[in-house]
Amino acid sequence: MAASAWSERTLHLLRRMNNFYLPGSCRATCLRFEIDGAQVGWIPPPVASLLTSYPEVFGPPHGGTVSLCPSLNSYSPRSEAVQAVLQTLRQQGSFTCLKGWRDEKYSVMPRFSDAPLMWMERAATSLFGVKRYGVHINGYTVSDGGEVRMWLARRSPTKQTYPGLLDNVAGGGLAAGDSIKHTLVKECQEEACIPAAIAEKAYPVSTVSYTYEDEEGVYAESQFVFDLELPLDFKPRIGDGEVQDFYLLPIDRVKELLATEDFKPNSAMVVLDFLIRHSFIEPDTEPYYQDFVTGLHQTL
Amino acid sequence: MAASAWSERTLHLLRRMNNFYLPGSCRATCLRFEIDGAQVGWIPPPVASLLTSYPEVFGPPHGGTVSLCPSLNSYSPRSEAVQAVLQTLRQQGSFTCLKGWRDEKYSVMPRFSDAPLMWMERAATSLFGVKRYGVHINGYTVSDGGEVRMWLARRSPTKQTYPGLLDNVAGGGLAAGDSIKHTLVKECQEEACIPAAIAEKAYPVSTVSYTYEDEEGVYAESQFVFDLELPLDFKPRIGDGEVQDFYLLPIDRVKELLATEDFKPNSAMVVLDFLIRHSFIEPDTEPYYQDFVTGLHQTL
The missing domain is CATH 3.90.79.10 (Nucleoside Triphosphate Pyrophosphohydrolase)
Structure with a gap:
């Protein structure tokens, strides 16, 4: 047939x-994005590099993982700290996708059935591979x-x-x-x-x-x-x-x-x-x- | 919720x-089963070991792969050569699954849309991880x-x-x-x-x-x-x-x-x-x- x-x-x-x-995708080089030990996304290396400028929010890449700083230990502090970084990146014009800023909050969770660990601006989710x-x-x-x-x-x-x-x-x-x-x-x-x-x-x-x-x-x-x-x-x-x-x-x-x-x-x-x-x-x-x-x- | x-x-x-x-499955140790360079299944190591006794049918494991001998270069010769090996293994009582011999021929193909490369007795397909x-x-x-x-x-x-x-x-x-x-x-x-x-x-x-x-x-x-x-x-x-x-x-x-x-x-x-x-x-x-x-x- x-x-x-x-x-x-x-x-x-x-x-x-x-x-x-597929073989050859950025998956092999992406860093896992973790909150409180749970993976919530994938960060491409160029994004991970920029995030090292915000050590009070994102820990340094370690063992293939970028983690939110553990001091950000609940929903609102995490969401607000990341939002502040994203606003800065948006003003710097670092990423095209942030030009499409929507003011729409998306939940970030390891799986759909889990309680959200933070919210993130919709336009930024692809930078973090957040589902x-x-x-x-x-x-x-x-x-x-x-x-x-x-x-x-x-x-x-x-x-x-x-x-x-x-x-x-x-x-x-x-x-x-x-x-x-x-x-x-x-x-x-x-x-x-x-x-x-x-x-x-x-x-x-x-x-x-x-x-x-x-x-x-x-x-x-x-x-x-x-x-x-x-x-x-x-x-x-x-x-x-x-x-x-x-x-x-x-x-x-x-x-x-x-x-x-x-x-x-x-x-x-x-x-x-x-x-x-x-x-x-x-x-x-x-x-x-x-x-x-x-x-x-x-x-x- | x-x-x-x-x-x-x-x-x-x-x-x-x-x-x-899942992590910890035999997938990491399984050998790819290939016919004419195309993968058609997964062979667990114990099965692969036994197959080395039939070098006229199965090539030696190489680079994580067991291949049918290239001299078996079409549908019927491949099917009959493998069937003969399986009959022997069945008589030896090597595998429980072969006790459930069915005399039902299943097609072996890399993907459903491909032409079958051989047929295999239904009861044996799991030994080769054939779909x-x-x-x-x-x-x-x-x-x-x-x-x-x-x-x-x-x-x-x-x-x-x-x-x-x-x-x-x-x-x-x-x-x-x-x-x-x-x-x-x-x-x-x-x-x-x-x-x-x-x-x-x-x-x-x-x-x-x-x-x-x-x-x-x-x-x-x-x-x-x-x-x-x-x-x-x-x-x-x-x-x-x-x-x-x-x-x-x-x-x-x-x-x-x-x-x-x-x-x-x-x-x-x-x-x-x-x-x-x-x-x-x-x-x-x-x-x-x-x-x-x-x-x-x-x-x-």
Whole structure:
């Protein structure tokens, strides 16, 4: 069974989104970022070098590890001390990613089930390889004849990240202290004007997890995935200006698009997960079926 | 959010089924098993030692690798030469697993999408850490009121593996040359007397992948998972004698059972995947939600 060009492009997308696990990634040279003896991220060497200028916050690299100073022994002192360093680095213009400062606090924890050890500005998490969590929603319709279509958003051309690309109908990062369902309902409302009465019917189905690196940092992310069947007569509308348009597309077209450069990569993974769960991809005809499933769920 | 005893037991199940990835596993000492330069498995050191007695089939360990002799340069000669060695080892009683000889040929390939390089007797695959593929079917019903129940099988007390334990309604290994759908229909018919007309309505939804080790070998497996909604008036019946009984149970009861020693472990994983995809487990109330999802999809 030969793999199609679509299959190859899709496998390539998954490899790219998991390039931190590939031979030759910065993983071998990254330092573990630890708080109170527990690893919460990965720090690339250039970032670690700069942090040595702040010995009152970050201990010196030792045995492949950078630790927060133990004197910072609880949530608020840690968060505030790191935030002060990040503000300085931001003013110095040391890192491009800090130009995308969001004033959004993300929880830092060894695992999702652990109590947060501190919060960190969202834009800085990749410098520390701190895992970020978010919510993505597959909005779809089912016609009376059973035909499934999916609503896609086209991101605003002025979005800081991935401007102008195709995206799921709604989604967003999980800010410190917010529940997953609350975030889902909020993002549906803000981004696509989906009223809470409809958004609350979204049902949790999966997570999509991946870790990639670029020049500046390590992006370790897990997205909680929800499916939301939208009424046939409902149309998402532009809300907070993060979206420029919405399209309702046949599944074949969505499948084709997810493997193009026109799609935000992690959102394309969420769509791929939908296509697999809803049997639009079959293991006897898709040679990379198992690679697709495992590629959607990588973690360290 | 504290984890329940059920959550802890379920996480433990996933860790156990992926113990090959844990620190302290034999992974560090295993030799790569290669055919024509491509890795197809992992050979534990005791197995590798025995194989040096067959230098016309297996090259000597070199650089952490045991290779099939290059003179065995195609599918049939490789398969037959290895089979002859395995027959000898079986007669010598060297390995317990060979007492479970099945006369079932499994394909050996670097990845599922690759052409098979040879076949190997099913009972021997764990000695070489050769990946095995199978099909598992979640058989369930939905009442008029929307209540979901699941059919479970109780394995025969005379089954060679996991006798007497709870299992999915049907499932089986993928023999060399068989399609996934063909295997599904055959196993539904043989194990549960589900007629082809019903079994063919099963829809592919996922894979469950894991690698565990025991004293004798490495079990690297991927199961293609199908959901099959059964008619309310249909009852599976004992077919080929591999099952002693079938039960139709409420989902809460199935959830409780999957985290007990009464359930065949990989089948319990298939049920866990069902519970997640069908929203019977929710991320705001299950602290290990993301660990569960990633634990169901581990690969090297």
